[in-house]
Amino acid sequence: MEMTVQQQSTRRERWAWYLYDFGNSAYAAVVLLAVYSAYFQGAVVGGAAGSRLWGIAVGIAMLTVAVTAPVLGTIADFSGSKKRFLLFYTTMAVLFCGLLFFVQKGDWFIGMLFFILAEIGYRSSQVFYNALLPEIASRDEMPKISGNGWAIGSVGGIVCLLIVLVPIVLTGDTPSNTLVVRLSLVFTAVFFAISAIPAFLWIKERAQPQQLPPGETYLSIAWKRLRRTFGEVRSFREFIKFMIAFLIYNDGILMILDFGAILGAVLFGMEQQELIIFMIIVQIASVAGAYLFGLLANDFSGKRSLIFSLLLTIVPVIWLYFTHSRLAFYIIGGIAGFALTGVQSVSRTLVGMFSPPGKSAEFYGFFAVTGRTSSFIGPTIFGLLAAWATKQFELQGQVAEMAEQSGHRIALFSIVAFLLAGLALLLFVNERKGRAAARAVSEDATSEE
Numbered sequence: 001m002e003m004t005v006q007q008q009s010t011r012r013e014r015w016a017w018y019l020y021d022f023g024n025s026a027y028a029a030v031v032l033l034a035v036y037s038a039y040f041q042g043a044v045v046g047g048a049a050g051s052r053l054w055g056i057a058v059g060i061a062m063l064t065v066a067v068t069a070p071v072l073g074t075i076a077d078f079s080g081s082k083k084r085f086l087l088f089y090t091t092m093a094v095l096f097c098g099l100l101f102f103v104q105k106g107d108w109f110i111g112m113l114f115f116i117l118a119e120i121g122y123r124s125s126q127v128f129y130n131a132l133l134p135e136i137a138s139r140d141e142m143p144k145i146s147g148n149g150w151a152i153g154s155v156g157g158i159v160c161l162l163i164v165l166v167p168i169v170l171t172g173d174t175p176s177n178t179l180v181v182r183l184s185l186v187f188t189a190v191f192f193a194i195s196a197i198p199a200f201l202w203i204k205e206r207a208q209p210q211q212l213p214p215g216e217t218y219l220s221i222a223w224k225r226l227r228r229t230f231g232e233v234r235s236f237r238e239f240i241k242f243m244i245a246f247l248i249y250n251d252g253i254l255m256i257l258d259f260g261a262i263l264g265a266v267l268f269g270m271e272q273q274e275l276i277i278f279m280i281i282v283q284i285a286s287v288a289g290a291y292l293f294g295l296l297a298n299d300f301s302g303k304r305s306l307i308f309s310l311l312l313t314i315v316p317v318i319w320l321y322f323t324h325s326r327l328a329f330y331i332i333g334g335i336a337g338f339a340l341t342g343v344q345s346v347s348r349t350l351v352g353m354f355s356p357p358g359k360s361a362e363f364y365g366f367f368a369v370t371g372r373t374s375s376f377i378g379p380t381i382f383g384l385l386a387a388w389a390t391k392q393f394e395l396q397g398q399v400a401e402m403a404e405q406s407g408h409r410i411a412l413f414s415i416v417a418f419l420l421a422g423l424a425l426l427l428f429v430n431e432r433k434g435r436a437a438a439r440a441v442s443e444d445a446t447s448e449e
Contacts, residue, residue, distance in 0.1 A: 009136040009204075014145065016198035017136055020129055021153030023195025024090075025283075027097060027122055028257070029157030030164060030188040034279035036100060036115065038261040038272065039181055044103060044111045048387040048404055051262055055383020057112040058258050061119035062379070069127050074222040076128060077359060080209035083200060086128040090196050092121030098189035101182045129199075130367070133352050135206050142352045143302065147294015150345040154286035154337075160191050161280050169273045181272060238434030239354040239363070243370040245429060246347060249310060249422020250370075251378035252415045253343055256317065256336060258379050266408050268326050278333050285337035293342030294349075302350045303431040309342030310423045314416060321412050354434045378418060386411040 030036065041050035076082045096118035103111040137145040164184035171177040212221065264270040264278055289309075296305040316332040316339075323329065348367075355363035390407030394400065 010202075013136050013203045014148075016202040017129075017132060017145075018149050018152040019195050020199040021149045022156030022159075023192040024093075024122065024125065024129070025153035025157040026160035026188055026191045026195070027093060027118075029161050029279055029283055030184060031097060031100070031115070031118065031122075032257055033157075033282070034161060034261050034276045035164065035181060035184055035272065037258065038265045038275050040103070040111050040115070041262045042265055043105055043178065043181075045108050047400075048390040048407065051259070051266075051408070052383045052387045053108060053112060054258070054262065055379040055381075057116050058119065058254075058379040059377070060112075061116045061123065062254075064116075064120050065123045065127075069124060070226060071219070071222045072124070073127055073131065073363075074225045075218045076131065077207065078210050078221055078225065079218060080205060080207040082128045082131050082207070083203065083205045086125055086132075087200055089121045089125035089128070090192075093118050093125060094121070094189045094193045094196075096121065097192065098186050100185040103182070104178070127367075130348055130351070131363075132203060132205070133348070134355060134357070136203070137352075140298075143294050143297035143346070143349045145294075146349040146352070147290045147292075147297070147345050150290030150294070150341050151287045154283045154290060154341060156191075156195060157283040157286070158280055160188055161276050161283065163187065163191075165273060165276045165280070168276065172273075173271075177272070235437050235440070236354065236434075238430050238437065239351075242350060242354065242426070242429045242434065243367070245422050245425035246367070247370045247422070248425060249343070249419050250347070252317075252418035252422065253313070253340055255378045255382045255415045255418065256313075256340065259382055260333075260336075263320070263408060264329060267320075267324075267405050268329055270326070270329075274326075278330060281330055282333045282337035285334040286341040289338035289341040290345050293346055296342075297346045297349055301431055302346050302353065303426065303429060306343065306346045306350070307423065307426060309339050309346060310419060310426070312339035313343060314419050314423075315339075317412055317415050317419070321409050350431070350434075353431075354438055356438050378414075381414055382411050385414055 037054060041054050044050070045053055072085060076085050096114045099114045100111075100118065103114060133142060133146060133149075164187060167180045168177065168184065171180045212218065260282070261275045261279070264275050270278065293305050293309055296308070313336065316335045319328070320332050323332070351363055351367045386404075386407045388407070389410040390404045393403035393406045398406065
């Protein structure tokens with residue numbers, strides 16, 4: 001039974017779950033947000049082509065996870081192997097994050113290849129990390145524990161960024177600065193690996209592995225279970241409606257995250273150390289956002305908290321189009337960090353609430369495939385739109401730097417469009433019915449026992 005399992009979780013297990021987020025958020029902060037994205041766009045490639053290739057790299061990684069996540073999530077549920085999949089993909093993320101050290105000016109191919117592989121590991125590991133949430137928290141505890149995970153994860157991003165900031169600032173514009181930037185990627189890989197260790201040592205996976213029927217393989221079982229889940233879609237109508245909304249608005253969220261540092265460098269001419277300071281501000285605001293939105297979702301409702309956080313996310317994106325002030329960009333980063341973390345944390349919580357017992361990894365697999373499917377399109381659209389608009393402004397006679405800035409400002413409207421469309425669809429989700437559908441499956445399973 002669900003509560004019997006959840007009551008067995010310990011404080012140490014929860015802290016191990018939090019610490020994993022502590023490390024994996026450091027990867028996101030350094031690789032995606034502050035250091036490698038700007039380094040790849042500016043130093044490795046340069047110009048609008050850097051934004052275009054970065055968008056393509058993100059899209060390839062997202063598409064790969066979209067194809068594999070639901071199948072592997074189903075296999076993990078059936079075989080009781082969420083932690084084993086988590087270990088494999090964490091190792092993959094750590095290894096290729098460290099290998100980014102070897103990417104230098106002009107190395108666009110290995111720069112994309114190593115990043116894509118690291119990103120596949122990072123995004124796939126989140127499927128199985130998230131799927132452990134229902135095993136360490138009851139449904140009533142999920143909003144708070146999910147929010148705590150995001151908050152502590154954001155602290156990990158802050159700590160890692162502060163550590164790598166010092167040598168980057170000290171080396172400034174010297175030739176050794178590039179070496180320090182590359183070394184920061186190795187440090188981040190080690191930071192992630194060490195933070196993840198408690199999860200593998202302390203978290204107990206309670207799902208019992210099932211025996212393969214004669215003549216079946218894990219892959220054939222996965223396909224059969226997925227087909228059955230699709231066939232049962234009527235019972236999880238609110239979950240499907242929520243996934244459609246998430247499909248859209250999450251694209252806007254990831255476009256902000258994937259291009260945040262690039263926007264700072266292009267629109268405001270920020271150097272590496274300024275971008276790191278900016279991302280530290282974002283991460284600090286994220287701590288408060290994760291904690292407060294976790295409380296809101298717990299005391300009111302997940303849907304209402306999500307609507308508020310999405311509306312709050314749209315404000316800084318629109319403001320960014322109009323402002324030319326670096327100070328304003330720092331304030332925008334704080335607001336965005338506060339709101340974005342709320343969107344991500346509450347979204348994860350709602351999936352847990354809508355998931356029937358014994359299908360958490362399967363549902364989080366759908367959660368991953370939904371987000372990654374549109375995310376293949378979003379970052380690619382932003383990169384291509386920025387490059388296309390830049391070209392148009394150049395044809396109108398603007399100098400290259402001004403044209404690049406104007407092109408990226410135009411691309412901001414694609415983010416707003418995704419956020420608004422997803423928000424509109426979210427209004428049709430009935431949270432109460434979604435929870436009731438999951439409880440009904442739980443009660444049916446209990447009565448069969």
